[in-house]
Amino acid sequence: MGSLKPVGAESQESQGSGFFATRADFLINWSRKNSLWPMPLGLSCCGIELMGLLGPKFDLARFGAEAARFTPRQCDLLIVAGTLTWKMAQAARTIYDQMPDPKWVIAMGVCSSSGGMYDSYAVVQGVDSILPVDVYVPGCPPRPDAVIDALLKLQKKIEREDPLGRLVGPTVAPVGEEGTGELVFQPNHGLPKGPWDKHAHDPKSREDLGDPAPRKTEVKP
Amino acid sequence: MSETTPTNAPQAPAGPRWAAALGALPHCISNSPDGAVIEVEVAHLHAVLAALRDKAQFELCTFVTCIDHYPAEPRFALHHQLLSLANNDRVRVRCVLPGESAPTCTDLWPGASYMERECFDMFGVRFEGHRDLRRLLMPEGYEHHPLRKEFPHQGIEPDRLYREWDRKRREGWTEEA
Numbered sequence: 001m002g003s004l005k006p007v008g009a010e011s012q013e014s015q016g017s018g019f020f021a022t023r024a025d026f027l028i029n030w031s032r033k034n035s036l037w038p039m040p041l042g043l044s045c046c047g048i049e050l051m052g053l054l055g056p057k058f059d060l061a062r063f064g065a066e067a068a069r070f071t072p073r074q075c076d077l078l079i080v081a082g083t084l085t086w087k088m089a090q091a092a093r094t095i096y097d098q099m100p101d102p103k104w105v106i107a108m109g110v111c112s113s114s115g116g117m118y119d120s121y122a123v124v125q126g127v128d129s130i131l132p133v134d135v136y137v138p139g140c141p142p143r144p145d146a147v148i149d150a151l152l153k154l155q156k157k158i159e160r161e162d163p164l165g166r167l168v169g170p171t172v173a174p175v176g177e178e179g180t181g182e183l184v185f186q187p188n189h190g191l192p193k194g195p196w197d198k199h200a201h202d203p204k205s206r207e208d209l210g211d212p213a214p215r216k217t218e219v220k221p
Numbered sequence: 222m223s224e225t226t227p228t229n230a231p232q233a234p235a236g237p238r239w240a241a242a243l244g245a246l247p248h249c250i251s252n253s254p255d256g257a258v259i260e261v262e263v264a265h266l267h268a269v270l271a272a273l274r275d276k277a278q279f280e281l282c283t284f285v286t287c288i289d290h291y292p293a294e295p296r297f298a299l300h301h302q303l304l305s306l307a308n309n310d311r312v313r314v315r316c317v318l319p320g321e322s323a324p325t326c327t328d329l330w331p332g333a334s335y336m337e338r339e340c341f342d343m344f345g346v347r348f349e350g351h352r353d354l355r356r357l358l359m360p361e362g363y364e365h366h367p368l369r370k371e372f373p374h375q376g377i378e379p380d381r382l383y384r385e386w387d388r389k390r391r392e393g394w395t396e397e398a
Contacts, residue, residue: 087360089383093390121367121376122359130383 025163032076032102033158036065036151039075039099041092043082046109046141050081053144063151072098077154079147080131083111084124093130104158106150107133110140238308242276243269258313263299266316267324270301274329279303279312282330285337287344291370295319297346301326318346325350343368 038060040050053060060066069075072095084092096105107127110116113136115125127133134157135150240250246269249260261269273279283302290296301314316323325348327334337348338357345366348354356363360382365372 086379086383087358089380090386093383093387097390119375121365121372121374121379124380129380130387 028163029159029161032163033155034064035067036063036077036104036154037067037069037075038065038077038079039072039095040068040070041078041080041082041095043080043084043088044111046081046111049141049144050079050108050147053147058144058148060148060151063148063155065151072096073100075099076103078103078105078131079108080105080112080127080133081108081141083116083118084127084130085122086124087122089124089130092127096131102163104134104154105131106135106137106147106154108137108147108150109142110138113138116140238310239273239277239279239305239312242272244272246272253313256311256313258315260315260317263316263318263323266299266314267326267329269314270303270326270329273303273312273314277305278307279305279310281306282326282333282336283311285326285333285340287340287346289344289368289370296370297321297344299323299340299346321345322347322349324348327351342366345369 038054040047040054042048042050052058054066054068065077072078076099078096078099080092096103105127107113111118111123112127113133115123117140119125124130135154137146137150139146243259246265247262248265248269251258251260259269281304283304284300285302286300288298288300290298295317297318299316299318301316303312303314305311323346325333325337327337327348328350334351334353335357337351338353338355340346341348341351341354342356342358343366355361359367362382365377367376
């Protein structure tokens, strides 16, 4: 892992003209994680907590994520705060599509994480059935502290990313006939649902979600 | 202060003030904890509502809603709650629908348009004469009526419309690329 420690400052020649030596991917991730621009998608009561989070008391500016823009074209962090209905799902997905890459998603509150108490015909049972979610925040609504914690977790997640791999995506990674034998870690990719996640009408358990199937690596004896 | 009775004093028997307005229209008046209820047949519903508005000063239609008495038949009962600001009086008009259609009251109270649209959306009651009977809450293209008793509360393929839209969107992207 790289660092941003000044190099060569103690040597005689470079005194007063210090420089940094680091790795490119570390520098890219470092600059990305410290200037997240949130797109607040306040859908219900979580939106009130989100306003408190962006306000002076909880002060998201301490973590570099205070520049909330209400146009998705200028944002790279979608905070889904509240109950997402199926009628609103098209708008939410359009907002996500309009955000430039790289982009991350925080599902704030139980409603956007799992549908919450709305086990209903109108409510999306977790926004991860339409969006790739990075961090889930429990709470109904969560306190702003919890969202700050989610932001810090997301920053740690961005630290570990491979910027180039994020750019090319999981489907075009080169695969030999015997597979690569290693796990291609895609931080922003949706997890395949297991049988323990089945629900009576859970759309995530259906097969036509459009997400690419998890890649199978066959191991030959 | 004069000795006239204040206007907001409770009116002694509430019935006769508007009962005369109904005239010869067939109806049946009963009392409920919420106040007086006029039961009418669907053929006389519009005439009764018009008489209450024009002759008994019920200027406001507070709500229009429906109750599903499934599996009883006929299952739908339409309720109009009216408010008279002039007389400080409320009345409810109940009408059991033989089918799934009812006369509109938007020609009497234009503000009832949204309530009838919601009623159509949730129960599938068609209001004859409504100018723009579209769904209000559920997305257009949805084919179920969620507040009917036989509708499962978790829905019937609640994501179908979104998936269709999503599929078209993805196909459109591949064509552009």
